[in-house]
Amino acid sequence: MVRAPCCDKAGLKKGPWTPEEDELLVSYIQKHGHENWRALPKLAGLLRCGKSCRLRWINYLRPDIKRGNFTPEEEDAIIELHKKLGNRWSIIASKLPGRTDNEIKNVWHTHLKKRLNGPALSSKRRSSSASRKSQAARPHRPSFSEVSSSVTEASTAAVSGENNSSEIMSWNTDDSSWESFPIIDESFWTDPVQSGEPSDSTAAGGGSEQTQFPFPDILMDDMGFWYDLFIGAGGEMIELSHF
């Protein structure tokens, strides 16, 4: 085989990422994208394996990560989707804009599972992340804007959290450019009008306990294929994909 041998772990750093490493990673991806994770750390000057870089980017440095606590609507969505899909966290995450599979997995194991199975949360902790007063002593967890603003201010001026912008940036690997998308704020989860009234199909069943929320709805067709629908801005149903 012509390819280089698999990840040589000797000398590669592990553990929490430093702000300097974050900056290197963001800076590199801004300029070159992330087509080859394995080669990326070397090219970016990082002593990390590609896997670690990918994880860091996907879970924390990506510009479209939604920060903050999970809303009750999001939690309900996770529960509903988990009923249908099981532990397919990446698919569940794809239905919750701005949330990562890792984050959802954590919330499920530490919070939602207990809410479903057992008695209410212990008296010691009544909310998950909401009760955390400070993250200061934790490993550095910067926002994308925090990292990228020190890299190239111009390219990230509209990133979430800055300038009260209503857009987030996303790297398009097809044409190696940044794309902007509307920010989905808290009201997205709580205001059904904003994202279009869900069709009757999700609310049908008169008085059923089925949660009504503006997420893609997972359905199974006659052939046994799962597919999902997303409620468009005008309330129309948009089929996204089969899986």
Added chain:
DNA sequence: AATGTGCTCAACCGCAGTCTT
């Protein structure tokens, strides 16, 4: 104030599927 316990979450590990040569 000190200690113990439980919780959170960032990050790692290993596996499986896909891709490339």
Added chain:
DNA sequence: TAAGACTGCGGTTGAGCACAT
């Protein structure tokens, strides 16, 4: 077609924090 490289996913772990005693 086979073999190895690469990517993505789910499970798990452990450091550090909050809260109770």
